Amino acid sequence: MVTVTLWGSLRSATGGLKDVEVEARNTGEMLKALAKKYPALESVIEGGVSVAIDGLIYKEAWFTPIKPDSEVVLMPYMKGG
């Protein structure tokens, strides 16, 4: 199991939970599991998100490994100039 921290405005999709647990070994599995467990997150994830694993930000990388004790933060899709 990995614990995923959601950014604040997503908590309405998880019944107010800030941290949620899903079974996943990598980012792709984590995103699929989140969408399955919390259907209200599906459109957000499909629209594009970033994932921070142990402080490093990943975008659209399905196969980045997640260790059970990793810090995982779901973040909005970001873009610079």
Add this chain to the structure above:
Amino acid sequence: MVTEYVEGSTGAELNKREFKVIGTRPPRPDGIDKVTGRALFGADLTAPGMLHATILRSPHAHARIISIDTSAALAMSGVKAVVTSQDFVKQSSSGNQDTLDNCMARGKVLYDGHAVASVAATSVKVANAALKLIKVEYEVLPHETDVDGAMLDTAPVLHEGRKFRNIPEGNNANVSGYWEFGHGDLDAGFAKADIIIERSFKTAATHQGYIEPHATLATMGPDGRGEIWVCTQGHYMVRDLSAAFIGIETSQLRVTASEIGGGFGGKTTVYLEPVALALSKKAGRPVKMVMTREEVFRATGPTTSSSTDIKIGMTKDGRITAGQAKLRYQGGAYPNITAMLGAMTAFASYDLDAVQTLAWNVLTNRPKQAAYRAPGAPMAIYTVESVVDELCQKLGLDPLEVRLMNAAKKGTLSSYGPTFDEIGLVATLEAAKAHPHYTAPLGPNQGRGVSCGFWFNFAGNTSVSMNINEDGTVAVIEGNPDIGGSRASISMMAAEELGIPLEKVRTIVADTNSIGFNDVTDGSRVTFAVGLATIKAARAAIKNMCGRAAQVWGIDADAVDWVDGAAVPTGHNAGEFPPMTLAEIAADQAKTGGPIAGHHEVNVDGAGVSFGVHLVDVEVDPETGFTQIKRYTVFQDAGKAIHPDYVEGQMQGGAVQGIGWALNEEYIYGEDGKLQNAGFLDYRIPVASDLPMIDTVILEIPNPGHPYGVRGVGETGIVPPLAAVANGVSHAAGVRMFELPMSPPRILAAIDGAK
């Protein structure tokens, strides 16, 4: 010295590496072309039989399009094609449809200058004359250009019937985005404070101010194949959007990026390119389009303007106990994420137990915003750093000591979610504190401002190829337009990794059909991501060359290492052979198996965040309200500066753009919703004669995510100046300023108001 790096090296290990090319300051490879006029920019390209196209733009801030009659324009001698929104393909993604609708209005015009139709003709003069013959019937609608006004229930709605995602109840239909970030117990945090300050701030929309207007040349043949030449920050993006908008496959459209006369985020989308392509498709001839400066101001993306409420609590000794920001950004007529980025960055410099940021993006009757260096961060951090400065002033505390006491560091839970890894904020603050600038005496009417700044930096999809030529030289092919010296830094990383002199390497930016996909040159990504791919492409070429040497020597490839630009046998059983240089291996490549190349394609991750600290001394004339920058020093963590001249240039450029944002620049709209200052005479950017030399101090806290420790440097430099200058002005004028720009009338009014 073995040039191999070890994946997962720590910052400390990277610090020990000795470089031969990295960190030197060779002449820039594009310098002679640019000073002699040989460099080809967007408007320099021509083609046989080329037509010229211009655009009819809305005279209204908000209106429904009842009808468009182009028949008289089409009948005019010299006119070859006319397009409107009817000539483009409806998009399945709302983001792409918004971009298309911004290129050519569909149903409604949403701002003064919104494109309505375009004419291709034998000359610009004929095209402009034909525009006057196009009859557009409008139903003029009420408009709103102010962010707070657009949030009122009485505000005109821009996109009637459109439902935006995840907008809480209680917001009106112009709110297109809402975000929350933070952690901890705010009430408990504020309860611990000895002093709490709450303030409201406003900042104006500012333009990126690139010197080269948008320009493109497009051609579409009867065989359905197209070409575009364009000044852009991302020609793959231009290809994908333009092909989608006219309904062709990407393989049929080749896009080549010209040299670029500045972008700063403003050339990360399309405006003219799909229009020129659609016109060429209709006319059967190449079509050139070049914006006027007025069009650049009226119809291309400035950054957002903002309205922010901020609340920060602090103990008497300077510990921040809680912080809250409510940020409202308007980015024109279509949705964007800039407010979200502002909310994520506002408190990123601080290690806080309790923090909350709330952000709203609001639609207004202004042009669709485009990215501008660290989009969203400068105006958010301006508000936080202004209040921190005011708290320090009220408590009689040193502003750098307070920032050091509260600084984010490795292990800090950031205000936007993740825990920081190795970061350089403390080192940057310490460097500023130790610098002579910080303790230099000030004169009459002068004040010193301090501010921290933060930006994420990004990476993304990247492709690099590297050809080893028979004469021992190396051609590096990459696909990101060079907007800040990337060809120099990429060549330097290739030379460093291969162990050959820099003069042996030339890097070019290839067209979209010549190399794999590349994300846009944005997010301070290129030196980091393309550099990483270049190093890995070099390693692939080195592996190939070691294999060639092993074949020649008759030993195992594993028994060959690469040292200082040559293959060498390694290990007890490898045998005794003199080093075989890259030039020697290259010369025999046809005999040893054929061409030698290396390439690497990857979606890069691991961009390291970057912090900066700015010190500025200003002098405010109490009679006129005019502010002069007397001294300015930028401290910034670059991870590893590949070419320090370019890094310093980025730091200086960011500071100067931020100074303009703080003191002069603003989009001014009249009551009629029309832009009143669409030109550099009335929209005043700082020029060299306005400024002292911007001094720079590069810090190098290596990013473990890059083989050499590189962090992006292109954006962080624009983040601190707004607050640094505002804090300096507030000290110099003796009155706290809450609105940007701090133009002379605004400063005089504040001084008079305080009397």
